[in-house]
Amino acid sequence: MSDSTSSPSLPLWPPFLLALMLAMGAIFTPWPLIGTRPDQPLAGVESAGVQQAEARLWQDPFSAVARHREKNPGNSHTMAWLAELARQKCHGGEDCRVATLGILLPGSPYVGAEEFRRRIRYAVVSALGAAGYAAEDAEHIGYVEPGEPGLPKLLPFEWHTQETRRAKRRDAAVAKRHILLLWLDEAALGQRPREGGPAPLLARMRSLLQTLPATCELHLIGPASSGTLQGLLGDKAAPDFAQRLHWHSPFATLAPDKLQTGTTSHDAAFAHHFGGFTSRIADDEQLARALAGELAARGIDGRWPTWRGQELPGRNWPVLGGEGITVALVGQRDTAYARGLSAALEDALRPYRVEVLKTGYLRGVDGKRAGGASKEDKSGKDEKTAIERPEGDAQIDYLRRLAQALLRQQSELQRAGKPGIRAIGILGDDYHDKLLALEAMRGAIPDALFFTTDLDAAMLHPADNRTTRNLLVASGYGLSLAAPVQGDAPPFRDSYQTSAYATTRAVLAEMAGGTSHHAAWRQARLFEVGRSQFVPLNTTPGACTDFPGHCANPQASAARELPLWRLGWVLATLASGALLLSLLYPNWRRALRQPRRRHRWVYGGITVAVFTAGFVACLPMPVGEPFGWLEGGSAWPTEFIRLGAGLLALCLLARAQSTLAACARRCMARYFKGVRQDEPDVASRRSTLAVWRDFLRALGHEPRLSPTRARDSRSLLRRALGKRSLNPPPFLHSARPYLLTLLMFWILGLASFMAYGFPHAPVRSFAMRALDYGVTVVSISAFLWLLVYVLRVTRHAIAMARALTGETRWPGHSMERFGMPDTYLECLYDDWMDVQLLARATEPVQRLIYYPFVILFLLFFAQSRLFDHWVAPLSLYLLVGFTLAVLLAAAWRLRRVAESVRSEALRRLARYRMQLLGEGEGGLASQVDEMVNQIRTIQVGVFANLSQQPLARAALTFLSGVSGLSLLEYFNLSGM
Known part of the structure; x- marks a missing residue:
């Protein structure tokens, strides 16, 4: 009469499921690409032609010529020599054309400047290659010494040539196009004189470039900063020289009305100053409006419903009302870019009736300086302290206290019955500063929505993605363009590099007699940082089938259509599987009536659910939410x-x-x-x-x-x-005790949420928010039903x-x-x-x-x-x-x-x-x-x-x- 057998073991699928997910994560994790080239000693005979400094096409031009100048003093030329070289490029009777393309870059040695110059040179050279130009010397870069006070000490240059035959015959005439690429130091040209007053940037550029032949077109890509752009408006230069300049601005994002009151575009502001001025990047106001609209779509909106012109009651109710929604703006306090962007965001958020809280930090919070690394720093690189000390050049401790101050303000707002800080914007032009600020703020208020500007590929790096995941980014460009514009160039490192590439392609197209729609180039793009890619949140109108002839939108993406052929094959697979099951189980109708075999139909329902999920995944933006x-x-x-x-x-x-x-x-x-x-x-x-x-x-x-x-x-x-x-009795027969208990559980949950905060759903549309609420209520009700049972x-x-x-x-x-x-x-x-x-x-x-x-x-x-x-x-x-x-x-x-x-x-x-x-x-x-x-x-x-x-x-x-x-x-x- 023994009856002491053990209970049957419980299912062990949850641990196996987790093990499978961990294994899949290990399989799909990207591994680093490690080069196997051994270190090469300096050997061989140096030889150089016109371009004397050794440099690859992806190197920083200023650093390359500075190193060569230090090793070989006196081995340089003058601007007159370079002008004569430009005249000799085209001989009489040949179909030849010479143009100058000057790129204004910051030549200062601050942290990050070298990387910026490296990226812009890569973009410009790639654009020249996509247009059919080839570097005359891909392993060297030339430079001249202007030798005049107020001008850059060194002026790097390089030649790129395009050769095209007018016919397919070998003896056909060859048309040549030469591009003199000049790398201009904006910091030196824009330096204020010792006696004070505004920087005579145009006058210095005239002294630098006036020796070039009059037949040589002058196209300038720049300026590199909004401050220089604002200075150009008040700078006066000789009309004959100013009309030779054709400006193309891919970097400056200062809003037109901040540049000149009442102006609606940069082109109109400089209409009578130069031979041409074209801005090819979205300005601060465009980015601010896009961000404000996206925040409102995600529920950060203080507006309240109205009825017949009267606002419905409830806006000032504690917790449930919309009054007191706060957006914190954390930006650099020592840059005009961050200050202008902060002001533009404050104006853009005003119609949505949200409160704006502004605070900031100084640029260079990590305390690092160019060339400032020492042996002591390298030896202590791997030593991590529990918390940073409030001393020294590093300003990270200010960020921590700033985050704690925001957390205290958040607590005060919530104690007052207000929603509190729902979104935090990190504003600045230094990626590493923004990354530190984002890490500090996210650690203090993790449930806030974080946003910033300027896309950077480093946001997807595993070391940074832990902090930047789900960051909302507004940018003038993505990391790539439409296929006809992008050509064979790989996706770039940041949005400014993409802007430089697109601007260079547009300049070369204009040189060749083409045109481009200027307005389509200035579009605010929105992205959300994912695990392995930037998820686009808005689409830009227009198409691009051929550049430059039929390209109304250089950022147009291929239309995402439903893969009907794939859905057809999925249906065929399901149908063939059902037919196979019917052959293996001919008594399927009887099996349907047997409870023990109903799980097969449950599996069939799961298959249909998976198919439905796959169908939803094929939609471009179901219910306004990316899939x-x-x-x-x-x-x-x-x-x-x-x-x-x-x-x-x-x-x-x-x-x-x-x-x-x-x-x-x-x-x-x-x-x-x-x-x-x-x-x-x-x-x-x-x-x-x-x-x-x-x-x-x-x-x-x-x-x-x-x-x-x-x-x-x-x-x-x-x-x-x-x-x-x-x-217990079936619920349909005796539902009262269960419904009462369920109601008590919901009341308990509501009271807890009212006391300690509601969970926020990271969805971006009203329809998706309603769907989320509905699914949550249904799933939790089913769970509570099972729990009460x-x-x-x-x-x-x-x-x-x-x-x-x-x-x-x-x-x-x-x-x-x-x-x-x-x-x-x-x-x-x-x-x-x-x-x-x-x-x-x-x-x-x-x-x-x-x-x-x-x-x-x-x-x-x-x-x-x-x-x-x-x-x-x-x-x-x-x-x-x-x-x-x-x-x-x-x-x-x-x-x-x-x-x-x-x-x-x-x-x-x-x-x-x-x-x-x-x-x-x-x-x-x-x-x-x-x-x-x-x-x-x-x-x-x-x-x-x-x-x-x-x-x-x-x-x-x-x-x-x-x-x-x-x-x-x-x-x-x-x-x-």
Whole structure:
């Protein structure tokens, strides 16, 4: 009569799922490309022609000529020599043309200037190559020394030539186009004179370039900064020289009205100053308007609905109202670019009725200077302190205190019942400064929406992407252009490099007699930083099929159409699979009617759901939200997982009902088969059926008895152990207690959210926000339904166990089935049978506790940063902790009451054993010893060992799943 078998093991798919995800992350993680070229010693004979300084096409021109000048003093030429060289490029009778393309770059040695010059040279040279120009000397760069005060000490130059034949014959005439590329030091040209006054930049450029032939066109790409652009407007130069200049501005973003009041474009502001002026990048006001509109689409909008011109009440309600939404602007305080952008953002946000909080820092917060690295710095590079010290050149400690100050202001706003700081803008022209500021602010207020300007490929680097993920970036360009404009050039490192490339392509097209639509080049682009790419958030009108003839928009992207052919093949695959299954299972209709085979149709439903998800993924921008699985910038995976968790909760609910019903049938067939009536209680010993009757009454179901007070024990136990007692009544028949409990859970959640903050959904449209709310309510309601069901089942099991704690009496028919015909000794076996019944009856109840943990983990998994910028507030953690505590408390109470049943049974059996030994009944005493041993060693249901307890396994699975998810997020965000 041993009945101490172990409980069946629980499913182990969550750990395997996490292991699979970690393995997939390791497989798809990009590995670094490491060059294998050995170090080359300086060997060989130096030889150079016109361009004497050794330099590759991607090197910084200023650094290259400065090194050569230091090693070879006196080996240079004058501007007159360069002008004569330009005259000799074209001989009489040849189809030849010479043009000068000057690029203004900052020549100062500050940190980051060399990299900027390196990037711009790469872009300009790539644009020349895409237009058919080739460098005359790809391994050297030339330079001249103007030798006049106020002019740059060195002027780097290089020649690029294009040769085209007028016909396909070999003896056809060759048309040559020469480009003299001049690298102009804007810092030297724009330096103020010693006697004071504005910098005579144009006068210095005239002194520098007037010796060039008059037939040589002068095109200038610049200026490099908005400050220089503003100085050009007030700078006066000789009209004959100024009309020779054709300016093309790819860098300066100062708004036209800030440049000159009442001006709507840069072209109009300089219409009468030069031979031509074209701005080819979006200005600060365009970027600010795009950012303000995107913030409003993401819910950062203080406007309130109106009715017949009157604002509806509720805007100033605490927490729920829209008053007090704050946007913090953290920018550089020592650059005109950051100050102008901050002012433009403040103006753009004013119509949306949000409060603006402005603060800032000084450029160069890391304290690094060009050439300032020392051996001491290198030796201590790997030494990391717990926190930076507030001393020295590094200004990082200011950022930390600035973040703490914003956090205090956030707390004050929330205590006043306002939403607080919902978005933080990091403004500046130094990427590394912005990265440090972003890291400091994000650590203080992680649930805020962060935005900045100027796209940089370093944002996707694994070392930076952990901080920059989900950063909203407004930029004049992306990292690439339309295919006809981009040509064979790879995507660039930042948006200014792309701007320089596009501007150079446009200049060369104008030199060749083409035209370009200027307005289409000045467009504000919006991106969200993903895991491996920048997710575009807005589209630009116009198409580009051929450059420059048919290119209205140089940033046009290929239209994303539905891959109907792929959908067709998917449908064909599903149809062929269904046909194959029908051949393998010809009795599919009968299988549909059999409950045990319905899971196949569940799998079919899952397949259809996956197909639907794939269809949604093919849409360009479903409901205004970009789609991506693991890019980290889409809420769609979260919605799918939440919806799947809700459906799974309902499936587990149905499975729990069927499992409990099956357990009831097994228990009745095992213990109460053939029992027909309830016998009256004897003294203090209650009948087991009487315990079930009380149990039914506790559930709200009065057992129906016959007029003779006799009842069908099988029917009673089916109701007790089956569909109407141990398994609570169907919800459609008795939904009131469940609805009330669900309502109380929702009230608890709402109160917690009101006290500690609502979770913010990182979605970017009203429709997607409504969809998110709907899916969240449905999935959480399904989870709470399952949770309440499990708690009620556990509570009823506790009541049953508590009723079995006292002395009970089993029907004689049940005793006979277990080989116990001696009714006068039935008290010896009642306790043993009570424990066996309790163990078997609670076996499915214990497994039910596992179900809410599975759904809770899926809901937690849906909130992962693998999919989007989901940040769980304190209120959500409190609710999850409360839910876990309730489950743990219910399971602990059930185990505690069950242990009391076992201890009482052992105590009574010990007493019976002493009585039997006193009466000389050694055989019965040995039977009692056997029953005591079985009761002590039983490992079924609620009496299972701790390692086999579904509660322990569920808790460990949930904790290991959350830990694995955190580890996966760390690897994913770190690019490991």
